[in-house]
Each structure stands twice: as structure tokens, then as C-alpha cells.
Amino acid sequence: MTEVIQPSLTIDALGKKCPIPIIMLAEQINYVPLNAVIAVLADDPAAFTDVPAWCRLKSHRHVGSYELPQGGWSIHVRRNY
Amino acid sequence: MGLVAYFDAASTEPLHPQAREALLAAIDVGWADPARLYGQARRAHLLLEQARTEVAEALGARPDEVSFTSSGTQAVHLGVLGTLHGRRRAGRHLVTGAVEHSSVLHAASLHERGGGTVEIVGVDLRGRVDPAAFKAAVSRPDTGLACLQTANHEVGTLQPVDEVAAACREHGVPLLVDAAQTAGRLPIPQGWSVLTASAHKWGGPAGVGVLAVRKGTRFRSFLPEDERERRRVPGFENVPAIVAAAAALRAMTAEAARERSRLSALVDKIRRTVPEIVPDVEVIGDPVERAPHIVTFSCLYVDGEVLLTELDKAGFAVSSGSSCTASTLRPSHVLEAMGVLTHGNVRVSLPRGASAAEVDRFLAVLPDVVHRIRQDAGVA
Structure with a gap:
């Protein structure tokens, strides 16, 4: 198993419904350095699909989604450009 | 109320004028119990059997293979569970695609709760099941049934029914084909053992589904015994609605070749134009096989x-x-299984007669509508 990279920035979108977690991610991604990882904490089931789909559309990289103990996920995205 | 363009044919097609005419006529003459022996009953029986013959012909079935249900959902429930019940000695394993209609997946859950097993075959980014994975799944020796739709109801992608049917035949596994989205619009693929469809999706009235069971396919209703519809479907048939459903199917099938190329060209135009006029949009589903x-x-x-x-x-x-x-x-299981955006999703499904002018008006209005919503959300 590969080690989980420490995110440079964490967005707390817990309790936020789609598409707000994606909107927050799109706003914040330019505030981290290139190749840095940003973590989106979300518990709307839509975010689990939507964050990786956003990465595909925007050519950023979905690193992985990790379940949170209290429910939801920490979804890691690497800034590609 | 102003001008409204109805673009939701995949939910329900407006009643075809010929279905309306047939319905009104059949309400007067087809109301009696088709199982009885007096004049009015024989008349209702005749209408019912005529409708059955017409529907069978349009779907590539024999009349005695066709039963009418009270909905497409009921046809799927009875078809899935009745075939599994009929084949319970062969095995209790069910194989299905990940983007089937919820009626298939809910029947699968019930089967699982009853001690059966289920394998769900995944789809690609366009919503098409992986034929190789499906073939491998049905090779499991205790497979009782496989289910696959002709086309997906949310994104339109056609499924590889012919390929999957060949694999099912090779392994002696019956295949239930859910033709709800294409019956009356596209030819029915060969190779089904059980076929399901829904009349209101082809311009018939609501309340009529079709369950066709190919001769030689083991089938046994899991419901209490009932004599109607060759013991496959319980309850008194809605003869007038069935007559109207058959009239709609006949009319839709007759127009299908011309109408589908016309509508398909309009869909192509939407597929091509939307990404040009709306930023940050993804058109999903297969652009050609749809x-x-x-x-x-x-x-x-x-x-x-x-x-x-x-x-x-x-x-x-x-x-x-x-x-x-x-x-x-939960977001749509279809979009989830495809791995595409589940928010901001719009399905346009064109009914018979949808005009180029309506589509143009839609394309004229859409960019501003999307822009305003994004502005309000602070992202434009």
C-alpha cells in the first residue's frame, strides 16, 4: 500500500450537498502549489463520484478517497497545472 | 401557460392519437370479462387476443409467449423472479448490468434477501456493460438468469445484447432483455428468453406492460396461483388499455424508421452544440451506439x-x-456506475414529432439559464 500524502489544504464540505463541494474545490485548487494535494472532506454520496469526475474533466488527478471514521470521505486531489 | 416543449419521452411518451382512438372505442366494446363465454365476453377476448398477436408480431414473439402486465416494472419483477423460480434447481445465481432500471436491481435485491446470489457487471464511462466481464459472469455453473437492457434509460447507451445473448446461449442461461426504452423505436434484438417492455413508453396508455417468455424457457410465477395471462400475471386484464397499447405500438413501429433518423439527427445536434455554447459541460453516454x-x-x-x-x-x-x-x-446509480458527474444533470428525450424549432429554442435558452445559475452560486 502506498503512503497517503499529507494534503497541503483541507476543505471541509461535510454536510454540504452537491454541487457545493465541487464549487469549493474549484475555488480553492489554485491556492495550493503545483503538484500539491488538496483534501475534500464530504459526506454527500454524490461527492464520492463527482470529485473524481471533476478531476477527469479538469485534468487534475484524483489521488484516492479515504473513508472518514464519522462517515463520509476525505477525497484527495493533486493539482496538475 | 406559454409554449411548452415536452422533452421527457424516456419517462413517458405522450399518448399516440391512434392509441387514444382505440382506447375510446375499446372502452365501449371491450369492457367484459375475456374469460367468460357470452357475447360481450367473447368480444373482449377477441380484442385481447388480437392485441396480443399484434404486440407479439411487433416484438418478434409468438402470441402465446406474450402476457400483459400492469406496468413495465411489474413485467420486470415477474420476469426476473418467475424465471429464477422456474430455474431454482439449475441455480440461484443472477447476473445483471450495473445500469439496469431500478426494477431489475430491486428484484435482484429481493432475490438476494431470499438466499440467492447476484453479480452486478460494471459499465464503462459511456454506460456500456463490459461484454467480456458479462460473458465470464454467466459462465458460472449455477447461473439461473442474466438481465440486460437494450438501451439505458438515463443516458441512451445501447447495450451489447447480441454478444451477451450468444454467451448466454452457449452456457444455457436464459437472458431477460428489458426493452422498455427501445420497443417501438428500434428493432428488438434476437436472442432473448424473456422480454419486458412498457406501453406508455411507446405512446400507449399507462398501466400496460409486456412480459414475453420464449417457448422452452422455464418460468413459474412466484405469486399465488391465478389463471390469467397463461398463469404468468395475476388479475383481470385491462382490455381497452391493452388494445390501445397495441394500436400505439403498431403506429410507432410503422413510423419508427423515419422518425428515429429524424430524432437522432436532432440529438446529434444537441450533443454537438451544447459543449460549444455552454462552458464546463459534459455530454455523456455513447455518441453513436445509442x-x-x-x-x-x-x-x-x-x-x-x-x-x-x-x-x-x-x-x-x-x-x-x-x-x-x-x-x-443518493445520486442516480447509473451516473454513479459510469463515474460521471452526478450533479447538474439534464436528460433530454425527444418524443415522436419533436420539432427542430423546439430543439433550436432549447439551445438558444440553455446557455443563459446555466450562466445565471452559476452566477447565483458565485462560480461565473
Whole structure:
């Protein structure tokens, strides 16, 4: 198993419904350095699909989604450009 | 009320004028119990059997293979569980695609709760099941049934039914083909053992589904015994609605070749134009191997419910697989399985007669509607 990279920035979108977690991610991604990882904490089931789909559309990289103990996920995205 | 363009044929096709005519006539002459022996009853029986013959012919079945149900959902429930019940000694394993209609997946869950096993075969980014994975799944020796739709109801992608049917035949596994989205619009693929469809999707009235069981396929209803519809479907048949359903299918099938190329060209135009006029949008589903009348796209950063409400105000009846628009909190299992955006989703499905002018008006209105919603959300 590969080690989980420490995110440079964490967005707390817990309790936020789609598409707000994606909107927050799109706003914040330019505030981290290139190749840095940003973590989106979300518990709307839509975010689990939507964050990786956003990465595909925007050519950023979905690193992985990790379940949170209290429910939801920490979804890691690497800034590609 | 202003001009409204109805673009939700995948939910239900407006009643075909010939179905309406047949329905009104059959209400007067086809109301009696077709199982009885007096004049009115024989008349109702005759109408019912005539309708059965017509529907069978349009679907590539024999009349005695066709039973009428009270809905497409009921046809699927009875078809899935009745075939599994009929084949319970052969095995209790069920194979199905990940983007089937919820009626298939819910029947599968019930089967699982009853001690059966289920394998769900995944789909690619376009919503098409992997034929190799499906073939491998049905090779499991205790497979009792496999299910595959002709086309997906949310994104329009055609499924590889011929390939899967060949694999099922090779392994002696019956295949239930759910033709709800294409019956009356596209030829029915060969190779089914059980076929299901829904009349209101081809311009018939609501309340009529079709369950066809190929001769030689083991089938046994899991419900209490009932004599109707060759013991496959319980309850008194709605003869007038069935007559109307047959009339609609006949009319739709006769128009299908011309109408599907016309609608398909309009869908192509939407598929091509939307990404040019709306930024951050993804048109999903297969661009070529698709139902002629369905196109779905997702707009980034847009709440699907708001988008549908605004399009309704602008005079367009469309649908969405976004969770915020459904009664459930989960996003559409179809979009989830495909791995595409589940929010900001719009499904346009063109009914018979949808005009180029309506599509042009939709394309003229859409960019501003999306822009305004994004502006309100602070992303434009």
C-alpha cells in the first residue's frame, strides 16, 4: 500500500450537498502549489463520484478517497497545472 | 401557460392519437370479462387476443409467449423472479448490468434477501456493460438468469445484447432483455428468453406492460396461483388499455424508421452544440451506439433541481438523474456506475414529432439559464 500524502489544504464540505463541494474545490485548487494535494472532506454520496469526475474533466488527478471514521470521505486531489 | 416543449419521452411518451382512438372505442366494446363465454365476453377476448398477436408480431414473439402486465416494472419483477423460480434447481445465481432500471436491481435485491446470489457487471464511462466481464459472469455453473437492457434509460447507451445473448446461449442461461426504452423505436434484438417492455413508453396508455417468455424457457410465477395471462400475471386484464397499447405500438413501429433518423439527427445536434455554447459541460453516454431519442449532459457547478426548475419556467419539460431532483438522497446509480458527474444533470428525450424549432429554442435558452445559475452560486 502506498503512503497517503499529507494534503497541503483541507476543505471541509461535510454536510454540504452537491454541487457545493465541487464549487469549493474549484475555488480553492489554485491556492495550493503545483503538484500539491488538496483534501475534500464530504459526506454527500454524490461527492464520492463527482470529485473524481471533476478531476477527469479538469485534468487534475484524483489521488484516492479515504473513508472518514464519522462517515463520509476525505477525497484527495493533486493539482496538475 | 406559454409554449411548452415536452422533452421527457424516456419517462413517458405522450399518448399516440391512434392509441387514444382505440382506447375510446375499446372502452365501449371491450369492457367484459375475456374469460367468460357470452357475447360481450367473447368480444373482449377477441380484442385481447388480437392485441396480443399484434404486440407479439411487433416484438418478434409468438402470441402465446406474450402476457400483459400492469406496468413495465411489474413485467420486470415477474420476469426476473418467475424465471429464477422456474430455474431454482439449475441455480440461484443472477447476473445483471450495473445500469439496469431500478426494477431489475430491486428484484435482484429481493432475490438476494431470499438466499440467492447476484453479480452486478460494471459499465464503462459511456454506460456500456463490459461484454467480456458479462460473458465470464454467466459462465458460472449455477447461473439461473442474466438481465440486460437494450438501451439505458438515463443516458441512451445501447447495450451489447447480441454478444451477451450468444454467451448466454452457449452456457444455457436464459437472458431477460428489458426493452422498455427501445420497443417501438428500434428493432428488438434476437436472442432473448424473456422480454419486458412498457406501453406508455411507446405512446400507449399507462398501466400496460409486456412480459414475453420464449417457448422452452422455464418460468413459474412466484405469486399465488391465478389463471390469467397463461398463469404468468395475476388479475383481470385491462382490455381497452391493452388494445390501445397495441394500436400505439403498431403506429410507432410503422413510423419508427423515419422518425428515429429524424430524432437522432436532432440529438446529434444537441450533443454537438451544447459543449460549444455552454462552458464546463459534459455530454455523456455513447455518441453513436445509442437510443435515437435520448441525450444527457451534466453542467459543472450547477444544482440539477434549480436547472430543471429554470428550464420548466422557460418552457421545457426535461428530466434529471441528479440526486437533488429525486426523492432519494443518493445520486442516480447509473451516473454513479459510469463515474460521471452526478450533479447538474439534464436528460433530454425527444418524443415522436419533436420539432427542430423546439430543439433550436432549447439551445438558444440553455446557455443563459446555466450562466445565471452559476452566477447565483458565485462560480461565473
